[in-house]
Amino acid sequence: MRKLMIDSLFQAPLTEPAPAPDPAAMAELAGLVDRAARQRLGRSLAIRHVDVGSCNGCELELHALGNPLYDLERFGLRFVASPRHADVLVVTGPLTRNMAEALERTWRATPDPKWVVAIGDCAADGGVFAGGYACVGGVSPTVPVDLHIRGCPPDPTRLLAGLLALIEASAQKG
Amino acid sequence: MTALVDRIPLSQKVSGHRPWWRALVGEVLWHDVVVGLAEGRLTLVSLWGEPRTVHMAVLDDANSDIGILSLDCPERRYPSVGRLHPPAIRLERAIRDLFGLEPVGLPDQRPWLDHGRWPERHPLGGGGPQSHVEPYRFLPAEGEGLHQIPVGPIHAGIIEPGHFRFSVNGEVLVRLEERLGFVHKGIEGLMAEADLETAARLAGRASGDSTVAYALAFARAVEAAAGIEAPRRAVCLRALMAELERVANHLGDIGAICNDAAFAFLLAHFSVLRESVLRASNACFGHRMMMDRVVPGGVSVDLDGPGEARLAALVDAMRPQFARLVDIYDSTASLKERTVSTGILKPELARQFGAGGYVGRASGRPNDARVVPGYPPYDGIRFEVPVLHSGDVNARIWVRIREVGESLALIEKLLAALPQGPVRVPIAIGGRGEGGALVESFRGDVFVWVRLGADGRVVRCHLRDPSWFQWPLLEAAVEGNIVADFPLCNKSFNCSYSGHDG
Numbered sequence: 001m002r003k004l005m006i007d008s009l010f011q012a013p014l015t016e017p018a019p020a021p022d023p024a025a026m027a028e029l030a031g032l033v034d035r036a037a038r039q040r041l042g043r044s045l046a047i048r049h050v051d052v053g054s055c056n057g058c059e060l061e062l063h064a065l066g067n068p069l070y071d072l073e074r075f076g077l078r079f080v081a082s083p084r085h086a087d088v089l090v091v092t093g094p095l096t097r098n099m100a101e102a103l104e105r106t107w108r109a110t111p112d113p114k115w116v117v118a119i120g121d122c123a124a125d126g127g128v129f130a131g132g133y134a135c136v137g138g139v140s141p142t143v144p145v146d147l148h149i150r151g152c153p154p155d156p157t158r159l160l161a162g163l164l165a166l167i168e169a170s171a172q173k174g
Numbered sequence: 175m176t177a178l179v180d181r182i183p184l185s186q187k188v189s190g191h192r193p194w195w196r197a198l199v200g201e202v203l204w205h206d207v208v209v210g211l212a213e214g215r216l217t218l219v220s221l222w223g224e225p226r227t228v229h230m231a232v233l234d235d236a237n238s239d240i241g242i243l244s245l246d247c248p249e250r251r252y253p254s255v256g257r258l259h260p261p262a263i264r265l266e267r268a269i270r271d272l273f274g275l276e277p278v279g280l281p282d283q284r285p286w287l288d289h290g291r292w293p294e295r296h297p298l299g300g301g302g303p304q305s306h307v308e309p310y311r312f313l314p315a316e317g318e319g320l321h322q323i324p325v326g327p328i329h330a331g332i333i334e335p336g337h338f339r340f341s342v343n344g345e346v347l348v349r350l351e352e353r354l355g356f357v358h359k360g361i362e363g364l365m366a367e368a369d370l371e372t373a374a375r376l377a378g379r380a381s382g383d384s385t386v387a388y389a390l391a392f393a394r395a396v397e398a399a400a401g402i403e404a405p406r407r408a409v410c411l412r413a414l415m416a417e418l419e420r421v422a423n424h425l426g427d428i429g430a431i432c433n434d435a436a437f438a439f440l441l442a443h444f445s446v447l448r449e450s451v452l453r454a455s456n457a458c459f460g461h462r463m464m465m466d467r468v469v470p471g472g473v474s475v476d477l478d479g480p481g482e483a484r485l486a487a488l489v490d491a492m493r494p495q496f497a498r499l500v501d502i503y504d505s506t507a508s509l510k511e512r513t514v515s516t517g518i519l520k521p522e523l524a525r526q527f528g529a530g531g532y533v534g535r536a537s538g539r540p541n542d543a544r545v546v547p548g549y550p551p552y553d554g555i556r557f558e559v560p561v562l563h564s565g566d567v568n569a570r571i572w573v574r575i576r577e578v579g580e581s582l583a584l585i586e587k588l589l590a591a592l593p594q595g596p597v598r599v600p601i602a603i604g605g606r607g608e609g610g611a612l613v614e615s616f617r618g619d620v621f622v623w624v625r626l627g628a629d630g631r632v633v634r635c636h637l638r639d640p641s642w643f644q645w646p647l648l649e650a651a652v653e654g655n656i657v658a659d660f661p662l663c664n665k666s667f668n669c670s671y672s673g674h675d676g
Contacts (some may be wrong), residue, residue, distance in 0.1 A: 051357070055380065055382035056672050098357055129361070
């Protein structure tokens with residue numbers, strides 16, 4: 001282990017340059033974040049993930065954001081364990097009826113100001129799971145969605161570009 | 175002992191069912207088979223419903239024969255399998271929720287997938303209005319000093335939802351009871367009447383981490399029903415994708431288990447290796463997880479020359495880096511102290527439940543669907559299926575470690591002998607057909623059964639995730655462990671919520 005750590009010291013970091021914030025996401029977010037929110041949050045956002053029926057593909061890519069190549073935390077974005085510590089809920093899945101109450105309660109437990117990011121095609125409109133007895137089909141309008149990041153699943157670069165747009169919006173406006 | 179297959183009269187066998195037989199049986203033979211399961215001569219492969227029929231797939235351990243028994247139940251009742259064979263209990267609760275078929279004698283009357291939130295009861299069995307829903311009653315755990323820790327459905331991380339009810343005495347887990355079904359999406363309902371392309375996309379999203387394995391199982395079941403075979407090159411490309419998926423998931427799992435013992439260093443390094451597999455998959459097949467690449471009739475994308483070189487380079491680069499990390503895992507006493515002798519799953523239980531994947535193979539059950547029943551191209555390639563016997567977290571890690579090595583070797587062998595030719599054949603439409611397939615995902619055996627209509631659409635499709643027989647064993651494996659070791663045990667099982675809930 002010591003050898004690997006010493007080797008790592010002399011290597012260039014694995015972390016890759018950040019993607020540009022997604023312009024489409026910027027447009028969706030325009031006018032959303034007010035001065036008060038910006039002052040309170042600065043450039044740092046705490047994220048709570050809620051899976052409301054995902055196939056777990058989106059979860060794998062959210063996990064990948066934490067690996068050394070994408071290194072989400074360098075942007076002040078970090079995943080937290082409780083909605084009460086969160087500024088942002090990232091929601092995956094087509095919203096199964098069995099998870100609807102849990103999502104609403106999580107949203108209510110998240111303090112204001114807060115944002116909801118719907119991740120993946122399922123969270124947008126139910127995706128391939130739309131139309132059955134078991135899914136509501138999309139996160140909105142059960143909770144208000146501020147930003148959609150589409151894809152099945154969206155890859156980490158796309159996720160990062162969307163989340164960076166959220167930070168930019170909170171830092172520019174006001 | 176007469177083999178099961180010899181006891182089925184030819185006249186009861188359904189024609190046009192491949193590759194295994196399906197037979198319409200009466201209650202007497204049904205009961206005999208249930209006794210065979212309870213006595214350990216047979217292994218339950220799956221149990222599923224239709225509005226007036228219940229089906230049971232079993233594996234005869236003596237000759238590795240798989241057969242499907244179908245029992246008509248016009249009164250919407252049938253003799254419970256779970257009454258004598260506990261691995262069937264949750265499947266029967268699910269059948270009751272979805273189809274309204276009553277398993278007579280089932281000891282557990284509680285619903286499983288139906289949480290009282292759907293617009294109707296028995297959504298696949300003709301429906302009916304939702305009635306008053308009783309609060310879910312967890313099994314009691316009584317004694318001095320016991321307390322309960324309810325966890326979920328939403329967990330404190332990037333994890334799927336499910337509820338765990340821990341009964342604890344001080345630090346020690348006395349009982350864990352799972353309550354699942356939160357991510358039930360109604361996939362089998364959506365599959366009915368779907369065209370093949372839509373159905374294949376649904377199958378590939380039953381459990382996203384196993385998308386290649388599910389798409390392959392669905393494709394093989396459809397091909398069996400239609401009586402066709404995928405071209406030889408497609409068969410090899412499918413296996414390449416399946417082994418890449420296995421390697422990527424095992425790398426992620428090994429790192430994540432170490433992280434649950436607070437050893438983040440290995441998570442970081444294993445996640446870099448995992449990322450290299452995903453990027454190579456994306457470069458070669460156009461999707462990081464290779465979703466929708468395996469389709470009925472073959473594959474939707476061919477591998478070009480640079481792609482072959484990229485995969486060969488991936489294997490070459492991976493081997494020394496992986497070996498170095500494994501060496502760190504195995505020589506770090508503080509980490510091994512957490513994984514060795516933690517969360518022991520007894521071999522008897524693994525056998526009784528027919529546990530597949532690393533859960534079964536770390537507890538002495540050697541089954542691997544690539545070998546039994548086996549399917550091409552694995553029948554023509556030599557590879558080892560590692561089997562360990564200690565049944566602890568460490569054994570489940572080591573099965574994964576050795577499977578990564580085997581999969582890397584398989585990728586090399588497949589690349590070295592990649593046949594030329596077409597990668598897809600059309601599925602002829604016309605004539606009803608039924609087919610089944612068992613495919614080894616990284617987690618264990620995925621079972622798919624499909625009935626095609628004359629219009630080429632799916633009439634009924636059943637998907638059974640390996641987690642159905644692994645989740646109940648997690649409850650047993652954690653008993654007597656401390657609460658702080660639960661995440662380690664849980665991650666070492668890494669059951670799928672989505673695959674199980676359907």
